[in-house]
Amino acid sequence: DAGITQSPRHKVTETGTPVTLRCHQTENHRYMYWYRQDPGHGLRLIHYSYGVKDTDKGEVSDGYSVSRSKTEDFLLTLESATSSQTSVYFCAISARGDTQYFGPGTRLTVL
């Protein structure tokens, strides 16, 4: 398995609270991605990073921000969580920006 960990693995929070999810890799891959997976929608890209401090938006970026201050860590922040952000969140890494390897996921519930 690729060296990817996500934390926390499960989180329950309330509407309006800030939430930060962490993705950590030990592979020294350049690219890192955040996806959400919802029934009926499949995997959708939120944001991705192509290097330290270099990020770009994906398909469903509204309400989310990201930061990457070190190669190994990519943070996803929900500034003010809403119930529509209840989902399973996956981090992925890629060495060359093609084949991606996924982490175990974080299940987030916003009440």
Next chain:
Amino acid sequence: EDQVTQSPEALRLQEGESSSLNCSYTVSGLRGLFWYRQDPGKGPEFLFTLYSAGEEKEKERLKATLTKKESFLHITAPKPEDSATYLCAVQQGGSEKLVFGKGTKLTVNP
């Protein structure tokens, strides 16, 4: 806009009953087509990358093929442990992003 359509949405097979999953795509200049397997409660697991029409790749009971419009994942003599959701994704030339289909849920009964 890149699109990926997987069919069928769900497939139920008996152990040993071979079949194929389909991934149809529209993309401007294909950089790569990817197959993943996802078990319940887990992250997608990489299976194959195909780069050009005519290319084939195999792994155990799985064989992936690619044409200019679609890819097939052939499953030969499946076993119950092959039960999972299989995801297809495409990447446009010059892009660092993948676009995923909604997946095919495969159930193999003993």
